[in-house]
Amino acid sequence: MPKRRLSRENHARTFGIRPHDSHPSPDRAAGAASTDGISLYVDEVAVSIVAGAVAAAEVLDPSSMLGIYSFLATALRSIVTRAGQAIPAVIAKALSYDPDLTVLQEFELPLTRAATEVVEKNRHLVEIDLAHDLHPVGSYTADLIVIDTTTRHATILECRRGSVPFSSPKIASTLRTLRVAALSARSRLEADGFRVATVSCGVIDRYGRAGYDAAMTVGPEELDSLFEIPVLPYLDRLDARIREELEHRLGPIPQSCSLHDRSTEADKSAWGTSVETDVDDKPPTNFGIGRKVEGRLSLSRLIGPAEVRRSAAARRRRGGGQDRLH
Structure with missing residues (x-):
């Protein structure tokens, strides 16, 4: 039938x-x-x-x-x-009301052979700017790229619902791809006319339970402070x-089907699990391409626009020199 x-x-x-x-x-x-x-x-x-x-x-x-x-x-x-x-x-949409922020959605970034080699050697603090159009091996479409025009800092963001923990291989793969994409992102963005001095990358974990490396992740409680703009509401x-x-x-919904909050403290802290902790702040060598840049590119933690603005303002108050990420 x-x-x-x-x-x-x-x-x-x-x-x-x-x-x-x-x-x-x-x-x-x-x-x-x-x-x-x-x-x-x-x-x-x-x-x-x-x-x-x-x-x-x-x-x-x-x-x-x-x-x-x-x-x-x-x-x-x-x-x-x-x-x-x-x-x-x-x-x-929430960030679009800040005139100093340029927000790109679904922006394609190249994955290059040189950047892949840097990340595979577990180097998370680098001082070179890799070309975006030399030896591409793939591409990554960023959910969001937020560029602060006052500091010229670009933050590459992967957005996850994060209502349940992800598997360790999936987490590691996502972070690896983000880091590879970040290494040539400055070159790619400048090719499209965006002025960028420094780059960072990370994950927005909407509900805070996905299990990504805490240093690379912002959960719901920290989301507004990442931009200093109300987003979570x-x-x-x-x-x-x-x-x-x-x-x-x-x-x-029928009363018999009502759902209760079953979240636990373990669930809420699951997103803080570390995936990668080895950080080498020696600049990589022998890659044959790329130019040394003034600001270091941090691949070990998520640095948002608000943090860069605060750091720049503090240096100006101290009468410091050029902006650098530490």
Whole structure:
């Protein structure tokens, strides 16, 4: 017997889905009108995430095991994925209101043979600038690159949801790729007209449980201080608005299905596990290419725009010389 496809009407009847209203109620519209531009953007993203997930789930055949519950499982799984993909966009929107920050999304950086050799020798503090267009062996698309035009510091960021710990090989692979990409990032960015003096890289762990090296990671508690701009409130708002939109479409969750906070202190501290600790601050030699630069490029820890600004301001107060990363 062929599988029976559930129509949109059957889905709506089974799960109590309300059709998407392009004209929200006066109360919801009034609430949106009173929010700032970033909040309004976040609200629109949340509605789009839920609407897209529901639409995608409606056209799928139910699984043999879950039957009519297939729709709900598919929709929720899709929402989680789409929300994770929206994290860089929400952060970029929040940072866009700082006129001194240039934020690049989905920016492709080369992975070169020379940079790979540097990282494989475990050298995390280097003083050379590698060419981006010589002996490429691959590429990496950065979720975010944040360039502070006042200090000319670029921060390359990988964004992870981090609701559960990742495997050690996956963590090591991600950090290795970030470090390789960072070594020629200055050359690549300058080729596109961005003035960059120093570069760092790291991971934004949205929920703080992914398990990346603590020195290379910023969790939710430190996210705002990385930029000295409110970012976490908008990510929290995204989660809240997604839940509200789900309730608007599916109705209140039954009491028997209510979820409780099962997080533990071990879960919350899991992202602090160290992956790589060997730091060699001798500049690499015998790579045959690249030029020595004034500022060191740190591959051992995440250095954000706010830290570089504070360091530069302190040096100016002391009457110090050129800006350097230590």
